[in-house]
Amino acid sequence: MTRPITSWLSDMDGVLVHEGVALPGAPEFVRALRDGDHPFLVLTNNSIFTPRDLRARLAGSGIDLAEESLWTSALATAQFLVDQMPGGSAYVIGEAGLTTALYEAGYTLTSADPDFVVLGETRTYSFEAITRAIRLVQGGARFIATNPDVTGPSQEGDLPATGAVAAMITAATGRQPYFVGKPNPMMIRSALNRIDAHSETTAMVGDRMDTDVVAGIEAGLRTFLVLTGSTRPEDVQRYPFRPTQVLDSIADLVDRVPEWAAGPA
Numbered sequence: 001m002t003r004p005i006t007s008w009l010s011d012m013d014g015v016l017v018h019e020g021v022a023l024p025g026a027p028e029f030v031r032a033l034r035d036g037d038h039p040f041l042v043l044t045n046n047s048i049f050t051p052r053d054l055r056a057r058l059a060g061s062g063i064d065l066a067e068e069s070l071w072t073s074a075l076a077t078a079q080f081l082v083d084q085m086p087g088g089s090a091y092v093i094g095e096a097g098l099t100t101a102l103y104e105a106g107y108t109l110t111s112a113d114p115d116f117v118v119l120g121e122t123r124t125y126s127f128e129a130i131t132r133a134i135r136l137v138q139g140g141a142r143f144i145a146t147n148p149d150v151t152g153p154s155q156e157g158d159l160p161a162t163g164a165v166a167a168m169i170t171a172a173t174g175r176q177p178y179f180v181g182k183p184n185p186m187m188i189r190s191a192l193n194r195i196d197a198h199s200e201t202t203a204m205v206g207d208r209m210d211t212d213v214v215a216g217i218e219a220g221l222r223t224f225l226v227l228t229g230s231t232r233p234e235d236v237q238r239y240p241f242r243p244t245q246v247l248d249s250i251a252d253l254v255d256r257v258p259e260w261a262a263g264p265a
């Protein structure tokens with residue numbers, strides 16, 4: 001039996017926006033969720049920005065969202081660390097998105113004998129910071145990274161991302177990080193907890209099979225793949241799992257939010 005979908009999680013890049021421009025139907029989709037009082041979060045593996053930064057960037061694209069409606073891998077990482085060790089300490093390589101999340105979660109940021117080394121996305125990696133992280137991991141600090149993506153997009157081409165820098169620290173230390181962001185279903189489960197939603201009545205919308213869809217499936221959600229991002233229709237069948245539905249864009253979901261909430265016909 002098919003249960004209604006009353007709560008929604010949506011990936012951000014490739015679903016709602018692409019390089020600062022709203023994708024078709026994105027503002028309307030967010031409005032439909034808000035008008036219908038549906039709990040929802042917009043997810044991103046990018047840990048650079050705070051929810052406030054992201055809210056402003058999305059507003060510039062014509063997508064009107066509250067800060068509270070954004071769930072980043074930095075927030076998920078902070079939540080994970082608090083669950084693991086409340087009041088702990090961390091040496092952080094990352095930007096405001098990550099340092100703010102950890103600080104607000106009650107963590108002490110220090111380079112002196114921290115409980116964790118936490119690696120996030122940044123545009124300003126320094127040799128000194130990476131050397132410090134390597135020595136701390138060698139000394140027993142637990143190694144956490146916000147997301148496993150090895151590259152990120154820019155208008156000039158790919159940029160090295162968190163996963164690539166993590167690989168350097170792994171090569172030097174022999175220690176693998178625990179990655180919190182997608183495809184780890186931890187990212188989805190922490191988002192569900194945040195909005196008090198249940199997996200059976202929540203759907204995940206994404207543009208990638210190997211992150212959004214697989215993480216959604218593993219967390220027990222129904223999944224919608226949109227083709228406005230990095231996946232082509234012919235790619236879908238190469239995976240050993242499939243989304244609940246494949247859609248051209250999120251515009252195809254706008255009118256169906258109330259239908260899904262009403263449950264199966």
Ligand SMILES: [Mg+2]
Pocket residue numbers: 011012013014015206207208229
């Ligand atoms: Mg995406």
